Amino acid sequence: QVQLVQSGAEVKEPGASVKVSCKTSGYTFSSYSIHWVRQAPGQRLEWMGRVNAGNGDTRYSQNFQGRVTITRDTSASTDYMEVSSLRSEDTAVYYCARSQSGSYMDVWGKGTTVTVSS
Amino acid sequence: EIVLTQSPGTLSLSPGERATLSCRASQSIGRYISWYQQKPGQAPRLLFSDASSRATGIPDRFRGSGSGTDFVLTVTRLEPEDFAVYFCQQYANSPRTFGQGTKVEIQ
Numbered sequence: 001q002v003q004l005v006q007s008g009a010e011v012k013e014p015g016a017s018v019k020v021s022c023k024t025s026g027y028t029f030s031s032y033s034i035h036w037v038r039q040a041p042g043q044r045l046e047w048m049g050r051v052n053a054g055n056g057d058t059r060y061s062q063n064f065q066g067r068v069t070i071t072r073d074t075s076a077s078t079d080y081m082e083v084s085s086l087r088s089e090d091t092a093v094y095y096c097a098r099s100q101s102g103s104y105m106d107v108w109g110k111g112t113t114v115t116v117s118s
Numbered sequence: 119e120i121v122l123t124q125s126p127g128t129l130s131l132s133p134g135e136r137a138t139l140s141c142r143a144s145q146s147i148g149r150y151i152s153w154y155q156q157k158p159g160q161a162p163r164l165l166f167s168d169a170s171s172r173a174t175g176i177p178d179r180f181r182g183s184g185s186g187t188d189f190v191l192t193v194t195r196l197e198p199e200d201f202a203v204y205f206c207q208q209y210a211n212s213p214r215t216f217g218q219g220t221k222v223e224i225q
Contacts, residue, residue, distance in 0.1 A: 004161075035214070045205065045216040061213045095161070104152040104209050106173070108161040 002026040004034075004096050004109035011115045012086050019082040020112045022096030029077040030054055032098040035105055036070060036081045040092040048094075051079055053101050086116045120144050120208050124217035130225040137193040139220045141206035146186045150210035153182055153191050156219075157202045165191070165204075196222070 007021040022034060035050040049060035051070045058070050069082045083090060094112045097105035121144040129137055141151065149169040154162040164173040166182035169189055181192045193200055201224050206217040 037214075037216075044218040045207070047214040047216070059212065097162075099209075102209070104150075104164070104167040105207070105214075106164050106167070108163075110159075110161045 006109040038092040122217040147210035
């Protein structure tokens with residue numbers, strides 16, 4: 001069946017970077033985009049960006065421009081999302097989710113908790 | 119960006135009762151809305167796409183409706199496993215945006 005398996009929880013100090021992985025299986029990797037969404041405590045879900053199916057183009061929310069990088073390893077059917085210059089407000093659960101191009105997100109990973117604390 | 123406003127924030131109901139959840143968009147999004155159910159510690163589960171297309175395996179007591187700016191998710195008879203948080207998401211425009219969620223809790 002379709003699965004998106006994310007890497008484990010992380011604790012980082014302010015100013016550091018974190019890289020979260022999303023390993024996919026059960027479908028044709030290149031046929032679906034992967035989105036990254038986060039949810040800070042008490043906040044609504046927030047879209048961060050996505051990597052396109054097929055050509056691997058990336059697009060980011062203006063709220064994260066310059067601090068977030070999404071990459072794709074097609075050989076491993078895995079996508080990565082890195083956030084740099086972490087601050088306490090980046091403490092959140094980070095999700096990956098797949099979609100066909102321009103469409104709804106149909107399968108989500110279970111989330112990765114990132115805690116930013118000194 | 120498009121703002122989605124869900125109401126109510128919390129719905130306190132008993133099993134067997136009807137739940138009606140609203141999602142209002144700040145501008146017209148046609149039918150480009152999806153609904154999700156989320157339970158603590160679990161991944162969000164797709165319920166509906168395109169406002170009213172039920173996802174695979176979703177019981178028919180769940181119904182999605184609406185278009186333009188006003189959308190409704192209805193659970194006709196709540197089962198114990200339906201008590202959860204529900205949120206909507208629009209994919210008409212970038213950036214994708216989400217509602218703040220409605221918690222359906224046991225009264």
